[in-house]
Amino acid sequence: MTLIQEFKNGVCTLTLSRPQVFNSFNKEMAFALQNALDECEKDDSVRAIVIKGEGKAFCAGQDLAEATDPNGPEMQSIVKDHYNPIIERIRSIEKPIIAGVNGVAAGAGANIALACDLTIAKESASFIQAFSKIGLIPDSGGTFFLPRLVGTQKALALMMTGEKVSAKDAVAMNMIYKAVSDDSFEEELTKLAENMASMPTYGLGLTKRAMNVSFTNNLTQQLALEEQLQTLAGNSADFTEGVNAFMEKRSPVFKGK
Known part of the structure; x- marks a missing residue:
């Protein structure tokens, strides 16, 4: 088994499980993650998704033993069939x-983390654009997400030098959302995920849809999209519940619809 799938309190946790190789990706794990994300998208009981790693690492990127195996998948297939569909799913699934x-x-492990909506890390964790060390370019959306997060100069420097970035520095440069102490990491991750799952996730999904195109739309296009999506949100059961709960001075119970 290369992926562990667990469900609790509206949160589906997907744990990359090849700890003996620091959760580096092979074909089996890539397809398992793709299939699990598909299941999460279709399952209405899943309100939020967590991707994490088993053991000491989140993910060390591609398993180079597979990439250099004469009988293994070619580089083009690894990028096109393994990683690109994962990134597309992460961005298109309208759930946190x-x-x-x-x-x-x-490598790809860092860029999968950066493609997620929110990234929370242990203070001892680190991020490395390791591709340049072996003559490759950043894939898995790295050339798309990283410059948008930290700016082109910093992104290029990190890509070209392969410099290791601590979790604290990643927060400081707006690469990730939050770094927490190692001891409190699991508690903070669970709290964040369950909080997201309890929120009006239909509206959160629409917010994600708007954000996905905000860097390519002009202002007029983005205002028109906000109008369209706000109309959808305003007609949702979650909006009605939120207003009623506010008026009745009680905690809302959102359904993600």
Whole structure:
């Protein structure tokens, strides 16, 4: 088994499970993650998704033993069939997706974490654009997400040098959402995920849809999209519940609809 799937309190946790190789991806794990994300998207009881790693690492990227195996998948297939569909799913699923970075996140592992909606990391964790060390370019959306998060100069420097970035520094440069102490990591990750799952996730999904195109739309296009999506949100059961709960001075119970 290369992926552990657990469900509790509206949260589906997907744990990359190849700890003996720091959860580096092979074909089996890539397809398992793709299939699990598909299941999460279709299951209405799943209100939020967590991706994390087993053991000491989050994910060390591609398993180079597979990538260099003469009988293994070619590089083009690894990028096109293994990683690109994962990134597409992370961005298109209209539910909160949280990366829980419990250790090193390198190469494709780092960029999968950065593609998620929120990334929370142990203070001892680190992020590495390791591709340049072996003559490759960043994939898994790295050239898309990283410059948008930290700016082009910093992104290029991190990509070209392969510099290791601590979790605290990643927060400081707006690469990730939050770094927490190692001891409180699991508690903070669970709290964040369950909080997301309890919120009006239909509206959160629409927010994600708007954010996905906000860097390519012009202002007029984005205002028109906000109008369209706000109309959908305003007609949702969650909006009605939120208003009623506010008026009745009680805690809302959202259904994600």
